[in-house]
Amino acid sequence: xxxxxxxxxxxxxxxxxxxxxxxxxxxxxxxxxxxxxxxxxxxxxxxxxxxxxxxxxxxxxxxxxxxxxxxxxxxxxxx
Numbered sequence: 001x002x003x004x005x006x007x008x009x010x011x012x013x014x015x016x017x018x019x020x021x022x023x024x025x026x027x028x029x030x031x032x033x034x035x036x037x038x039x040x041x042x043x044x045x046x047x048x049x050x051x052x053x054x055x056x057x058x059x060x061x062x063x064x065x066x067x068x069x070x071x072x073x074x075x076x077x078x079x
Contacts, residue, residue, distance in 0.1 A: 010039070015065045016049075017042025 017038035020026075027035045036044075050058055 012046055012062065012065065013039045013043040015042060016045040020045055 017040070020041045021038055026041060029035055049061055053061060
């Protein structure tokens with residue numbers, strides 16, 4: 001049960017991070033690594049989106065995360 005909860009949480013953080021990486025890539029530090037990881041970017045985007053939405057909108061957002069290859073315009077606006 002714990003592993004399945006962790007897997008879902010990872011997907012909810014990683015998928016928006018990939019979207020943000022394609023839309024606005026994070027900067028690289030002087031040693032070549034990213035300033036923020038893809039998971040940190042996605043987790044921050046998911047947190048911002050959840051704060052702005054109501055309950056049914058959050059469920060819709062999560063289903064869109066898992067079924068879309070590219071984000072819709074209204075999802076990009078939340079980030």
